[in-house]
Amino acid sequence: MDLVKIRRELHQIPEIGFQEVKTQSYLKDILSAFPQERLEIIQWKTGLAVKVRGLNPTKLIGWRTDIDGLPIQEETGHDFQSTHPGFMHACGHDIHMANAIGLLERLIEDPIADDAVILFQPAEEGPGGALPFREWLKNEQPSFLPDQIYALHIAPELPVGTVATKPGLLFANTSELFIDLHGKGGHAAFPHLTEDMAVAGAALLMQLQTIISRNVNPMDSAVLTVGKFTAGTVQNIIAEKARLEGTIRTLNLPSMLKVKQRIEAMCRAIEEGYQCKISIDYGSSYLEVNNNEELAKAFLRFAENYTGILAKRSEAAMTGEDFGYFTEELPGVMFWAGVDSEFGLHHSRLNPNESVLEILPKFIHQFFKQL
Numbered sequence: 001m002d003l004v005k006i007r008r009e010l011h012q013i014p015e016i017g018f019q020e021v022k023t024q025s026y027l028k029d030i031l032s033a034f035p036q037e038r039l040e041i042i043q044w045k046t047g048l049a050v051k052v053r054g055l056n057p058t059k060l061i062g063w064r065t066d067i068d069g070l071p072i073q074e075e076t077g078h079d080f081q082s083t084h085p086g087f088m089h090a091c092g093h094d095i096h097m098a099n100a101i102g103l104l105e106r107l108i109e110d111p112i113a114d115d116a117v118i119l120f121q122p123a124e125e126g127p128g129g130a131l132p133f134r135e136w137l138k139n140e141q142p143s144f145l146p147d148q149i150y151a152l153h154i155a156p157e158l159p160v161g162t163v164a165t166k167p168g169l170l171f172a173n174t175s176e177l178f179i180d181l182h183g184k185g186g187h188a189a190f191p192h193l194t195e196d197m198a199v200a201g202a203a204l205l206m207q208l209q210t211i212i213s214r215n216v217n218p219m220d221s222a223v224l225t226v227g228k229f230t231a232g233t234v235q236n237i238i239a240e241k242a243r244l245e246g247t248i249r250t251l252n253l254p255s256m257l258k259v260k261q262r263i264e265a266m267c268r269a270i271e272e273g274y275q276c277k278i279s280i281d282y283g284s285s286y287l288e289v290n291n292n293e294e295l296a297k298a299f300l301r302f303a304e305n306y307t308g309i310l311a312k313r314s315e316a317a318m319t320g321e322d323f324g325y326f327t328e329e330l331p332g333v334m335f336w337a338g339v340d341s342e343f344g345l346h347h348s349r350l351n352p353n354e355s356v357l358e359i360l361p362k363f364i365h366q367f368f369k370q371l
């Protein structure tokens with residue numbers, strides 16, 4: 001299969017979580033082109049699970065790819081750029097999917113001893129597909145629930161051919177954050193008759209910045225990012241509403257609770273000080289990704305001895321990944337795979353080097369063979 005072509009076709013149809021309808025249909029068409037004798041395919045919401053029968057199976061090895069895009073206007077200038085205005089595969093899930101198809105092709109052409117299952121999982125960027133997918137597999141399709149599971153994420157800052165991971169904690173736990181402020185708006189010329197939510201929201205946004213520096217133990221780590229701040233309607237009306245949208249990242253649950261307590265206290269103080277009402281919604285939250293110690297060490301050993309791959313031990317990162325719900329219940333490993341892009345994840349000009357698709361499926365197939 002021409003994996004670059006597949007990646008580019010997927011790149012053109014990015015869809016956000018649980019709306020991956022065209023993506024699913026595209027994937028189904030690709031799957032139907034494979035010889036079907038060794039395959040079993042099931043559908044879950046906008047996702048798919050594809051099982052490949054092995055030669056002499058003693059276990060089921062899982063590979064998970066995410067399939068959703070992001071609400072970002074693409075600015076790469078590619079001739080294969082997104083045909084969905086305002087949406088882009090800016091986190092590399094198009095590469096992840098093409099890699100998974102390449103792996104599938106190899107598993108069919110050159111079967112390994114064990115059975116393998118490839119999970120095409122929706123909604124990694126939000127609201128989170130891994131937990132409900134895992135629960136559905138467990139309760140409704142237990143023969144598709146792997147005994148161990150692997151996944152990768154592209155790493156723009158690493159050269160192609162590099163894989164990086166570590167035993168134990170790899171990614172942070174996350175909570176989304178949505179804060180709505182509501183007060184009395186009015187005429188721009190009569191501020192004394194209003195409570196300005198643009199000012200209240202801006203004050204809150206600045207105060208939130210002190211939580212990480214003043215309330216989290218410096219030997220611990222946390223992130224509080226407000227990625228979007230909106231207020232008001234037009235230049236000469238004092239804003240009645242403001243909204244902050246963000247995400248919290250910590251390395252453990254007690255820190256997450258602490259950060260949330262401080263957010264709530266600051267919101268109460270802003271309510272009092274700016275005479276407004278504030279509501280907080282924590283949206284969806286993800287568990288940390290914890291790599292299985294033994295499997296991660298074995299993965300790194302294999303990669304170190306594989307010609308054409310540079311294996312590195314990585315640090316933990318504040319990225320979130322709902323793959324953490326798989327590693328919560330199944331031994332698993334997630335790793336970074338270098339794609340050498342000047343622009344990073346979630347950037348409108350992310351430009352992964354597609355030559356990675358010549359390397360990864362073969363490498364993962366060989367890794368699965370010796371498990």
Ligand SMILES: CC(=O)N[C@@H](CCC[C@H](N)C(=O)O)C(=O)O
Pocket residue numbers: 091124125126153174175176246247248286318319320321345
């Ligand atoms: C790999 C990656 O970039 N994952 C996302 C996960 C987002 C989770 C959730 N929507 C949130 O914003 O908290 C990330 O931003 O790390």
